[in-house]
Amino acid sequence: MKVLVLGGGGREHVLAWKLSLSPRVDEVWCAPGNAGIARDVRTTPINADSEDGIAEAIRFARDRGIDLTVVGPEAPLVLGVVDRFEEAGLRIFGPNRAAAQLEGSKCFTKEFLARHGIPTASFHVFDEVEAARRHVATRGVPVVVKAEGLAAGKGVFVARTTDEALAAVETIMVERKFGAAGDRLIVEDFLPGFELTLIVLTDGKTAVPLETAQDYKPVFNGNTGPNTGGMGSYSPHVPLDDGLISQALERIIQPTLAGLERDGIEYRGALYAGLMITSKGPSLLEYNVRFGDPEVQSILFRLETDLLDVIEACVDGRLDEVTPRWNPGTAICVIGASPGYPGRYEKGRVIEGLEESAREAEARGDRVKVFFAGAGADAEGRLVTSGGRVLGVTALGDTLDGARECAYRHLRKVGFDGMHARDDIGVPIRVGS
Ligand code: AMP
Ligand code: GLY
Secondary structure, three states, X not given: OEEEEEEOOHHHHHHHHHXXXXXXXXXXXXXXXXXXXXXXXXXXXXXXXXXXHHHHHHHHHHHHOOOEEEEOOHHHHHHOXXXXXXXXXXXXXXXXXXXXXXXXOXXXXXXXXXXXXXXXXXXXXXXXXXXXXXXXXXXXXXXXXXXXXXXXXXXXXXXXOHHHHHHHHHXXXXXXXXXXXXXXXXXXXXXXXXXXXXXXXXXXXXEEEOOOEEEOOEEEHHHEEEEOOOOEEEEOOOOOOHHHHHHHHHHHHHHHHHHHHHOOOOOOEEEEEEEEEEOOEEEEEEEEOOOOOOHHHHHHHOEXXXXXXXXXHHHOOOHHHOOOOEOOOEEEEEEEEOOOOOOOOOOOOEOEOHHHHHHHHHHHOOEEEEEEOOEEEOOOOOEEEOOOEEEEEEEEEOOHHHHHHHHHHHHHHOEOOOOEOOOOOOOOOEEOO
């Protein structure tokens, strides 16, 4: 079987690699992939994040006889890549355009949550900068200011002071750092608690929860500094008991799936719930309509069932036949980022130490792998940095401490000049007081 993965980050690397391990898969392509992903599977320079790119991906899938396409990132989903592939008679994993609004528009989602009685922080929507300024100036802190549209995980500002909140309004609406995503903004209550990522697979009838994970969004240790796409993750999430997971499924996931059905929206694919576990129980911070990056690196590192079986069951509406098996240990993913990220950063720094890390892993029997995101090749064919989040060292251990020790030991071997990583991935962190 031939599989195509759309996207080119760490999430797509782990998806492509896992699929390549399936005994039923003969060929895996990643479009566009990156130079690091190209060490494991074949890549083609097609970027499906525009209408033209989607048309090219459809041509590629037809010409190459691709049997199944798996969509990684949100941009193609929001554009309707799934609808277009299906119209062309091609099999594809991911939600359609109508369902992808749950990530594409925070206002759509907030209204959806309110309509279906799903717990979330209370909020106000603004499409006019003066009104947003007035509200923020008088409402008290901490407060959260969010751009309405897609902003690669960087459009959310947790403001501790009124000045920070006002600055966030300027960044989103006046400087328009996120373009049209900042036409409207949302101001919402700050919720203290533990963050938890709960991803379910659904075929529209059955929902199969994946193992839990925690993401570390802020760039610096102790959850300080600006938000990033995610600086690391571990799975399973420790500060939680099974009761909380069932609560999250009952109060958030099930009403969401029922609400989608009532609204006439068919959802097939991965649904990511970003939850805050507060003293009153789980509350929804955001939905994503895809696997989380870097959570899925940790989650899939523990998956023992063939990923192809799980994904095909989802696409074919047979999820009720599948119960994924998980390694009972802990997996962790620590991101190595370019210095300056999520602000400005340089590119083109040589990534070193991969051979040494591989030798050590072999000698010690370490279960570790480096997944690449912002990695390109220079004129001499060396792997170099080409993005903010460059790589993620992912390790599996029998315990959380074992996994941390292994990931950080390899992270010290692998890297590039000035690489920045958090030291506290895997340490449970409470947000707020
Ligand atoms: P989002 O992209 O909406 O999940 O927001 C990014 C990050 O900002 C989340 O992972 C949280 O760490 C933080 N955040 C967002 N909304 C809130 C909230 N209402 N209260 C506390 N933290 C929040
Ligand atoms: N790690 C959060 C996300 O994928 O949006």
